[in-house]
Amino acid sequence: MALNLIMLGPPGAGKGTQAERLAREHRIPKISTGDMLRAAVQDGTEIGRRAQAIMDRGELVSDDVMIGIVSDRLARPDAACGFILDGFPRTVAQATALDAIMDGRDPLIVVEIVVPEPELVRRLSTRMICESCGRTADIPPRGGIRPGDPGQAGDRCAFCGGKLVQRTDDSDVVVRERLRVYRMNTKPLVDFYRNRETFRSVNGAQAPDQVAAELAAEIAAARNARVGGRL
Numbered sequence: 460m461a462l463n464l465i466m467l468g469p470p471g472a473g474k475g476t477q478a479e480r481l482a483r484e485h486r487i488p489k490i491s492t493g494d495m496l497r498a499a500v501q502d503g504t505e506i507g508r509r510a511q512a513i514m515d516r517g518e519l520v521s522d523d524v525m526i527g528i529v530s531d532r533l534a535r536p537d538a539a540c541g542f543i544l545d546g547f548p549r550t551v552a553q554a555t556a557l558d559a560i561m562d563g564r565d566p567l568i569v570v571e572i573v574v575p576e577p578e579l580v581r582r583l584s585t586r587m588i589c590e591s592c593g594r595t596a597d598i599p600p601r602g603g604i605r606p607g608d609p610g611q612a613g614d615r616c617a618f619c620g621g622k623l624v625q626r627t628d629d630s631d632v633v634v635r636e637r638l639r640v641y642r643m644n645t646k647p648l649v650d651f652y653r654n655r656e657t658f659r660s661v662n663g664a665q666a667p668d669q670v671a672a673e674l675a676a677e678i679a680a681a682r683n684a685r686v687g688g689r690l
């Protein structure tokens with residue numbers, strides 16, 4: 460049974476770290492919206508050219524175009540055994556279209572990583588970013604050195620050896636605003652998925668290893684619930 464996973468979680472919840480880890484363990488691709496857009500533009504597909512034209516005008520790529528790109532991407536052979544979607548769906552319209560794309564495939568499992576706001580503010584306000592490559596310090600490189608470590612000023616980037624500095628957009632006010640926007644946009648999505656037996660919540664206010672363990676248990680339970688429901 461393929462593992463078709465959507466991960467929801469606010470900035471600072473550790474979603475990227477956990478998604479990378481799951482992708483490695485299950486040998487399935489982690490598919491982010493940004494990467495897909497860049498690839499479609501680079502490959503010069505018809506949908507890629509449409510996306511390029513929209514971005515050239517400084518506009519946001521519409522649901523239609525984004526859904527087309529995701530649909531193409533999920534049809535590739537490497538996604539046949541599963542995938543982890545990061546950054547999609549963002550709207551209920553996208554989630555509805557994704558259900559249609561998934562028709563005839565194994566069920567979607569949706570996991571929300573929940574972290575109380577004060578903890579998120581604390582994490583985001585102290586988050587370090589690499590001056591050279593722009594990666595945040597708490598995303599582990601492949602092979603996994605220092606997973607979840609927010610890093611300190613003066614530390615070196617585990618990817619490229621660049622200098623870690625505090626993210627400039629992570630002041631308290633900016634952080635709270637980002638979280639408010641996230642909540643506003645994500646609540647309808649969570650409501651859309653919440654009543655499914657394949658929807659799960661995980662406590663993200665723990666050490667990364669504990670989050671990973673809870674995540675693994677919830678994913679297994681969601682897959683079993685679905686298999687049981689079919690018999």
Ligand SMILES: [Zn+2]
Nearest residue numbers: 589592616619
């Ligand atoms: Zn770096």
